[in-house]
Amino acid sequence: MDLLDFASNSGSSEPPLLSALRTATWQRTRHGRLMSDVHTGRVLAMVSRMIQPRIALELGTFTGYGTLCLLEGLHPEGTLHTVERNDELFPLHDEFWPRAEGHGRIHRHHGEAMAVLANWDVETHGAIDLAYVDADKQGVNAQLDALLPLLSEEGWMLFDNTWWSGTLDGPDAATGPKPDALRALNERLRMDATLETVVLPVGDGLTMARKA
Ligand SMILES: C[S@@+](CC[C@H](N)C(=O)[O-])C[C@H]1O[C@@H](n2cnc3c(N)ncnc32)[C@H](O)[C@@H]1O
Numbered sequence: 632m633d634l635l636d637f638a639s640n641s642g643s644s645e646p647p648l649l650s651a652l653r654t655a656t657w658q659r660t661r662h663g664r665l666m667s668d669v670h671t672g673r674v675l676a677m678v679s680r681m682i683q684p685r686i687a688l689e690l691g692t693f694t695g696y697g698t699l700c701l702l703e704g705l706h707p708e709g710t711l712h713t714v715e716r717n718d719e720l721f722p723l724h725d726e727f728w729p730r731a732e733g734h735g736r737i738h739r740h741h742g743e744a745m746a747v748l749a750n751w752d753v754e755t756h757g758a759i760d761l762a763y764v765d766a767d768k769q770g771v772n773a774q775l776d777a778l779l780p781l782l783s784e785e786g787w788m789l790f791d792n793t794w795w796s797g798t799l800d801g802p803d804a805a806t807g808p809k810p811d812a813l814r815a816l817n818e819r820l821r822m823d824a825t826l827e828t829v830v831l832p833v834g835d836g837l838t839m840a841r842k843a
Pocket residue numbers: 665666667689690691692693694695696697698714715716717742743744745765766767770
């Protein structure tokens with residue numbers, strides 16, 4: 632067993648509501664692999680519990696699995712904003728989210744991640760304590776630029792899929808808008824002295840960053 636297998640198999644098991652949502656996602660959508668895996672979900676929940684964000688933002692809701700994980704640690708008076716452009720997924724949210732404690736604190740935005748960021752008014756919506764960036768990968772650098780001024784003093788960002796199945800490096804490295812954007816993101820996060828970054832070897836690569 633390697634370290635990743637050990638880590639994935641050794642923590643707390645997936646809560647029953649999330650197992651049910653995982654099953655429904657595979658049964659009722661054609662893209663179950665887009666959903667956060669169990670280990671990533673448990674890390675999201677743990678990070679959220681540690682930060683206890685008053686304002687959290689998820690870019691890319693999909694079936695709302697990551698949303699429920701983040702909700703676990705949301706401050707009792709907090710709001711969890713989540714952005715999804717595909718409203719065909721909303722019936723799954725509406726079926727599963729109401730079974731979670733504190734689901735009334737989820738605010739779903741139907742639309743484009745960049746539009747929500749562009750229209751975010753810190754005075755009205757609040758500064759963001761925790762952002763989970765998991766929408767279109769080609770847009771991730773623009774999303775980072777738009778997010779930075781909206782972060783609270785102690786705000787944290789999480790970027791998913793930064794390993795991209797290990798295809799970003801080497802002679803046969805993947806090319807195209809998504810891998811190109813992720814390479815640029817990784818390089819930027821590594822080099823930018825105004826940010827503090829750590830990559831967690833979780834799922835498909837989960838990068839945590841904050842303002843230094
Ligand atoms: C990887 S999935 C999100 C998985 C989810 N965060 C989870 O933890 O299970 C990406 C989702 O982002 C949505 N999406 C992609 N680009 C988007 C954009 N520019 N604005 C809003 N939603 C977007 C897709 O429709 C898809 O449902």
